[in-house]
Amino acid sequence: MMKHLLFYIGIACIGLLTACDKDKEEEKGNETSCRITQYGEANSNVYPYSISYLGDKISIRYNYNLVKVKIDGKDTVTKVLNGIDSLSYIGDFVYRIYYMNTNKEVDRYYEFENDGSKIISRREFNSGSDFASFSKEYFEYSNGNISHAMLIKYFTSNLENPVDTVHTWYKYNGSGNLTESVCVNNYEHENLYVSDSIIKEFKVYDNKKNPYYGWLFPEMQDNCLSKNNWIKYKYTQKINGVVAVTGTTELTYEYNENNYPLIGEYECEY
Numbered sequence: 001m002m003k004h005l006l007f008y009i010g011i012a013c014i015g016l017l018t019a020c021d022k023d024k025e026e027e028k029g030n031e032t033s034c035r036i037t038q039y040g041e042a043n044s045n046v047y048p049y050s051i052s053y054l055g056d057k058i059s060i061r062y063n064y065n066l067v068k069v070k071i072d073g074k075d076t077v078t079k080v081l082n083g084i085d086s087l088s089y090i091g092d093f094v095y096r097i098y099y100m101n102t103n104k105e106v107d108r109y110y111e112f113e114n115d116g117s118k119i120i121s122r123r124e125f126n127s128g129s130d131f132a133s134f135s136k137e138y139f140e141y142s143n144g145n146i147s148h149a150m151l152i153k154y155f156t157s158n159l160e161n162p163v164d165t166v167h168t169w170y171k172y173n174g175s176g177n178l179t180e181s182v183c184v185n186n187y188e189h190e191n192l193y194v195s196d197s198i199i200k201e202f203k204v205y206d207n208k209k210n211p212y213y214g215w216l217f218p219e220m221q222d223n224c225l226s227k228n229n230w231i232k233y234k235y236t237q238k239i240n241g242v243v244a245v246t247g248t249t250e251l252t253y254e255y256n257e258n259n260y261p262l263i264g265e266y267e268c269e270y
Contacts, residue, residue, distance in 0.1 A: 031258060031259070032269050033269070034209075034211070034256070034260050034267065035211065035266065035267060036212070036263075036265070039051075039211075039263055039264030039265075042264075043066045043068075043077045046066055047265065048065070049062065049063055049064070057087070059086070062081065062083075063082045065079070066080075067079075067080050082102065083102065083107075084100045084101075084104060085097060085099050085217070086098045086100065093119070094216050095111065095112060096112070097110045097216065108124065108127060109124075110122055110124050110216075110218065111123040112216070118141060118144075121136060121137060123135070124136075124218075132155065132156040133156060134155075134156050134159065135153040137149055137150065137151040138150050146170050147169065150165065150166075150168075151164075151166040164187060165186075166183060166184065166185045173205075177205050177225075177226035177230070178202055178230075181199075181200045182198075182200075183197060183198045184196070184197045194239065195240050197238045198235070198237050198238075200233065200236075202222075202226070202232070204230070204231040204232035205229060205231060206231055208253070208259045208260065209229075209259050210223070210226055210228055210261075211263070212224040213225075213227050229253060230251070231251050231253075232248065233249045233250075234249075235247050235248075
């Protein structure tokens with residue numbers, strides 16, 4: 001059941017943003033703007049993700065496995081390509097994200113629909129799992145931020161009858177930073193009704209720039225909805241109202257001279 005829960009909730013709780021180019025322009029002022037080029041949990045200053053840009057937009061993300069090898073008798077960390085993610089755009093909006101393996105075969109992709117000012121839905125097709133699946137998620141907004149998302153999921157063999165529906169509600173503080181998301185997934189398992197929920201609380205933020213703000217990679221949802229960087233985070237999973245898992249994470253950042261957290265490599269004044 002846990003595997004079932006995490007699979008669907010992970011898809012449901014995706015990050016969604018309106019076009020934020022204007023916000024970024026306003027933030028620039030007299031400060032130097034930077035964009036991240038490498039990030040992730042580093043090993044010996046080697047990062048598992050690197051970003052290529054086309055103009056001011058992300059075009060490709062490369063994913064690597066970090067492998068220790070011996071060179072001249074010394075342990076050295078090297079990168080082995082694990083996947084390629086390609087983004088395409090219509091105007092200022094992301095239209096499609098392809099997740100590809102090293103042979104550039106598509107495992108899954110996402111398509112985004114916008115109304116000229118914000119993303120209003122997202123479609124996902126996954127051919128890399130045991131069962132090919134399709135989903136569509138619809139978004140509602142309040143004060144320019146996503147307030148509710150409804151995900152409807154199907155197997156491609158039966159697009160008439162959904163296999164799951166997941167709702168997510170979002171709350172923000174006065175600075176526009178995400179403070180809470182609640183994902184609820186109700187389903188039947190072995191003839192029993194199950195209500196699963198995941199509550200994420202972002203209790204403390206810094207006042208520095210978030211380099212991920214505006215990104216739409218689904219697995220990074222917690223990090224791209226807010227203009228600042230969260231410092232304290234609480235995770236709670238409930239099954240039929242009973243707490244099954246809970247935990248708190250606190251982070252400490254150092255910052256570069258342009259007020260970005262040192263969580264990767266940057267290029268500035270691009």
